[in-house]
Amino acid sequence: MDTMIGVIGGSGLYEIDGLEGADWVTIETPWGDPSDQIMTGVLDGVKMAFLPRHGRGHVHSPTTVPYRANIHALKSLGVTDIVSVSACGSFREDMAPGDFVILDQFIDRTVAREKSFFGTGCVAHVSLAHPICERLAGACLTAAQEAGVTVHKGGTYLCMEGPQFSTLAESKLYREVWGCDVIGMTNMPEAKLAREAEIDYASVAMITDYDSWHPHHGEVDISEIIATLGANSENARNLIAKLPKLLGATRDTCPHGCDTALDFAIMTVPEKRDPDLVAKLSTIAGRVL
Ligand SMILES: CSC[C@H]1O[C@H](OP(=O)(O)O)[C@H](O)[C@@H]1O
Numbered sequence: 293m294d295t296m297i298g299v300i301g302g303s304g305l306y307e308i309d310g311l312e313g314a315d316w317v318t319i320e321t322p323w324g325d326p327s328d329q330i331m332t333g334v335l336d337g338v339k340m341a342f343l344p345r346h347g348r349g350h351v352h353s354p355t356t357v358p359y360r361a362n363i364h365a366l367k368s369l370g371v372t373d374i375v376s377v378s379a380c381g382s383f384r385e386d387m388a389p390g391d392f393v394i395l396d397q398f399i400d401r402t403v404a405r406e407k408s409f410f411g412t413g414c415v416a417h418v419s420l421a422h423p424i425c426e427r428l429a430g431a432c433l434t435a436a437q438e439a440g441v442t443v444h445k446g447g448t449y450l451c452m453e454g455p456q457f458s459t460l461a462e463s464k465l466y467r468e469v470w471g472c473d474v475i476g477m478t479n480m481p482e483a484k485l486a487r488e489a490e491i492d493y494a495s496v497a498m499i500t501d502y503d504s505w506h507p508h509h510g511e512v513d514i515s516e517i518i519a520t521l522g523a524n525s526e527n528a529r530n531l532i533a534k535l536p537k538l539l540g541a542t543r544d545t546c547p548h549g550c551d552t553a554l555d556f557a558i559m560t561v562p563e564k565r566d567p568d569l570v571a572k573l574s575t576i577a578g579r580v581l
């Protein structure tokens with residue numbers, strides 16, 4: 293099968309360069325419009341798609357990012373592997389602003405988002421014990437090392453609803469009691485939806501700040517984040533440029549089952565399925581419906 297790498301760019305990363313035949317394409321989905329047009333092209337012989345999560349000009353808040361439309365749009369283009377890039381606060385002294393963390397776990401504290409393509413009339417339950425594709429995360433780690441970035445392997449991302457930053461009590465809870473490593477506002481439900489869409493997903497956290505817990509750094513503010521975003525996004529671009537050679541133009545089925553997640557997931561018996569929902573699901577779940 294052909295590889296197609298989908299990059300979802302977070303705060304500070306609204307476009308990438310160097311794609312051959314670069315073209316911004318408009319995709320319509322049954323879940324509404326994606327955050328923006330998607331840039332498609334080829335890098336080192338590998339098909340690529342780039343979507344700015346908040347839209348060019350940073351239009352969508354973490355709550356109003358159209359997560360389902362975004363994942364559907366990438367799936368409809370043939371994306372097999374999603375690399376998410378996100379600005380994050382750090383809960384660890386040794387994960388400093390400017391460092392990257394290749395995530396391996398999430399805690400979802402969001403409360404105001406649509407989190408599934410499925411629902412009444414077609415119920416499905418996918419496994420999410422390991423939300424990150426190990427193979428893809430490994431490629432991101434190598435790409436970051438090759439790009440000369442200080443990178444940490446593994447980390448748990450607390451996804452908060454936002455848009456306000458955490459209170460000091462929340463920051464301490466997530467760090468001291470829950471043992472989280474980084475905090476952001478967008479990787480959930482993105483990772484859940486990618487799993488439902490059977491797309492391998494990995495996430496690169498670009499540290500911008502120490503949230504609010506650090507006794508010597510005071511509370512997080514947006515000017516501190518923006519000051520770090522420029523250098524981070526340059527490093528992210530360099531990381532992305534290394535990925536096609538590491539992943540290759542063709543791929544095998546994911547050995548950990550990321551791209552066969554729907555094999556036994558659908559619970560609703562065929563005769564009870566809602567035909568309208570089944571039609572909406574054809575791009576995401578047509579393989580098993
Ligand atoms: C710019 S600070 C808060 C904002 O940045 C992160 O966005 P993303 O994950 O898309 O890089 C964070 O989640 C918030 O949305």
Ligand SMILES: Nc1ncnc2[nH]cnc12
Binds near residue numbers: 502
């Ligand atoms: N401290 C923080 N909390 C939530 N999202 C963030 N994005 C960047 N820094 C953040």
